Structures are given as C-alpha cells and as structure tokens.
Amino acid sequence: xxxxxxxxxxxxxxxxxxxxxxxxxSFVVLAGVALETLLAKRQLVKKSRQLQQRxxxxxxRTANRAAVGDGNEPKx
Amino acid sequence: xxxxLHPYAKPExxxxxxxKLLPWFVALTLVTLITGVIWGLAxxxxxxxxxxxxxxxxxxxxxxxxxxxxxxxxxxMGGIALIWQIKTAEWAIPAIAPVGAALTVVALLTxxxxxxxxxxxxxxxxxxxxxELILLFLYVGVMALYFAFDDARTGAKAAAxxxxxxVINLPIIHFSVEWWNTxxxxxxxxxxxxxxIAASMxxxxxxxxxxxxxxxxxxxxxxxxNEILRHELHRPWAxxxxxxx
Numbered sequence: 172x173x174x175x176x177x178x179x180x181x182x183x184x185x186x187x188x189x190x191x192x193x194x195x196x197s198f199v200v201l202a203g204v205a206l207e208t209l210l211a212k213r214q215l216v217k218k219s220r221q222l223q224q225r226x227x228x229x230x231x232r233t234a235n236r237a238a239v240g241d242g243n244e245p246k247x
Numbered sequence: 248x249x250x251x252l253h254p255y256a257k258p259e260x261x262x263x264x265x266x267k268l269l270p271w272f273v274a275l276t277l278v279t280l281i282t283g284v285i286w287g288l289a290x291x292x293x294x295x296x297x298x299x300x301x302x303x304x305x306x307x308x309x310x311x312x313x314x315x316x317x318x319x320x321x322x323x324m325g326g327i328a329l330i331w332q333i334k335t336a337e338w339a340i341p342a343i344a345p346v347g348a349a350l351t352v353v354a355l356l357t358x359x360x361x362x363x364x365x366x367x368x369x370x371x372x373x374x375x376x377x378x379e380l381i382l383l384f385l386y387v388g389v390m391a392l393y394f395a396f397d398d399a400r401t402g403a404k405a406a407a408x409x410x411x412x413x414v415i416n417l418p419i420i421h422f423s424v425e426w427w428n429t430x431x432x433x434x435x436x437x438x439x440x441x442x443x444i445a446a447s448m449x450x451x452x453x454x455x456x457x458x459x460x461x462x463x464x465x466x467x468x469x470x471x472x473n474e475i476l477r478h479e480l481h482r483p484w485a486x487x488x489x490x491x492x
Contacts, residue, residue, distance in 0.1 A: 211473050
C-alpha cells in the first residue's frame with residue numbers, strides 16, 4: 172500500500188482532483204461505448220421481432236388468399 | 248491456413264466464433280483491468296518527481312497505445328475488405344472505429360488532465376498531442392464516410408480507403424516525440440532498450456496494458472456481433488440467435 176490512510180488515498184498527494192477526474196472520465200467514456208453497444212443489441216432484438224411478425228402476417232395472408240380465393244382461381 | 252480461415256468469410260461462422268470467445272475476453276478484461284487499476288492507484292509507489300499525479304499513466308498510456316492499435320486493426324480490415332471483398336471485414340470497420348475513437352478521447356482527456364498539474368497547461372499544439380487529435384478526426388472521418396452513402400458497400404469501400412491512407416499518421420504519432428521538440432516525454436516502454444521505469448510501476452502498467460487490450464478486443468467483438476446481425480437480420484439464423492440470447 173502506497174498510502175497511510177484512506178484520506179491520503181483520496182487526496183493523492185494533492186493531485187486528487189486530477190487523478191480521480193481522469194479515472195472518472197475514462198470510465199464514463201468507455202462504459203458509454205459498452206452501453207451503446209448493449210442498447211444497439213436490444214434494438215436489434217426488437218427489429219428482428221417486428222420483421223418476423225411481418226413475415227408471419229404475410230405468410231398468413233397468402234395462405235388465407237389461397238384458401239378463401241380471390242376470384243382469380245381457374246373455374247372447375 | 249486458407250482452408251482454415253476461409254469459412255470465416257461466412258458471417259454466421261464468424262458470429263458463432265465471436266459468441267464462443269466473447270465471454271472469455273470479457274472475463275479477462277474484468278480481471279486484468281480491475282487488478283491493474285487497483286494496483287496502480289493504491290499499491291504502486293509514488294513518483295519521485297510527479298508524486299501521485301503520475302498514476303494517470305495507468306490509463307493514459309494503455310489508452311493511447313490501443314487507440315493506435317485499434318486503428319491498425321481497422322486499417323487491416325479495410326485492406327482485407329478492399330482486396331478480398333469480404334463483407335465481415337467491411338462490417339469490422341464500423342465495429343472498430345467507435346472503440347478506437349473512445350480510446351483516443353480517453354488518451355486525450357487523461358493527457359490534458361495530467362498536463363495541467365505537470366506542464367501547467369491543458370493543451371499545447373505540439374506534435375504528439377496534435378497528431379493524436381488527428382487520429383480522433385480520422386476515426387470520425389472513417390465513421391462519417393462509412394455511413395455517408397445509401398449503398399452500404401460503397402460506404403465501406405470509401406471508409407476502407409480512408410482508413411488505409413490514415414495509417415501514415417501512426418508512425419507520425421509514435422515518432423513525434425523524437426522527430427520534434429515536444430512538451431510530451433519520450434517513449435518509456437515501447438523502445439528497444441530496457442524500459443526506463445521501475446519494475447514496481449512497470450508491472451501494474453503492463454497489467455493495465457493487457458486490460459485495455461482485452462477491453463478493446465471485447466468491445467470490438469460485441470460491436471462486430473451487432474453489425475453482423477444488423478446485416479443478416481432478414482435471415483432465419485440471425486433471428487434465431489437474437490431470440491436465444
């Protein structure tokens with residue numbers, strides 16, 4: 172341990188403001204990138220669900236049209 | 248080697264590899280970074296000239312080194328994207344650029360905060376600081392160019408070319424402290440002779456370097472996974488993957 176007490180540790184030999192400010196800002200910047208990445212992932216999950224729903228809706232509509240008929244079937 | 252590498256041109260294979268490796272890299276990041284920072288902040292001895300202000304080195308040097316390392320990685324991916332037209336390499340560009348830019352910002356911020364008590368100024372327009380600032384602009388330029396085109400592949404090509412041209416800045420940053428008279432001190436560990444730093448400070452610094460290396464790789468892997476999914480979103484495998492995790 173390079174410091175005698177916790178107060179000494181916080182004071183950093185009078186450079187406390189500079190040392191802690193630089194560690195705090197670095198953390199904010201790097202954590203910001205990580206957070207943005209995680210949020211983007213969540214956004215992708217949402218987008219993927221929407222895409223799947225649309226695909227299912229489209230498939231259902233095609234199936235319905237085939238079952239009910241839209242008047243264009245060949246006459247028997 | 249080509250037979251081994253070639254499957255990874257397929258985005259799904261790369262995604263699965265990233266998925267497998269990522270937890271290990273995140274774990275390594277946490278272990279090394281926490282160890283290094285605590286060691287550097289609390290256990291390394293104070294500097295005989297700079298007192299405790301020198302402890303900023305444990306962030307400043309790793310961030311600066313990997314701001315350049317990330318750029319090199321991005322340029323290599325740009326080269327691969329241009330030569331072999333591999334999509335995954337193109338997507339690596341927007342995956343790496345924000346991480347590199349963040350590391351550059353950290354290097355500049357910590358440098359400024361360290362400069363204030365030691366040099367008496369936050370900023371000087373000397374060679375080392377200015378070339379590092381240009382690195383930030385290069386990252387921003389690469390990102391802007393990547394997203395500036397309606398066609399993503401055209402944007403990727405333009406960004407790849409800029410990233411390759413920008414490599415010229417890396418030796419300028421590295422040797423700026425030798426070529427010009429600068430306020431910034433010379434190289435401490437990245438030189439061929441013995442490092443001019445005591446072992447009690449060097450060891451935590453090396454641990455922090457490893458921590459930043461793992462952090463850079465982890466963040467890039469996370470972002471590359473996102474990029475792959477973003478482009479493959481219409482494919483069933485990507486949709487399944489997003490539902491799973």
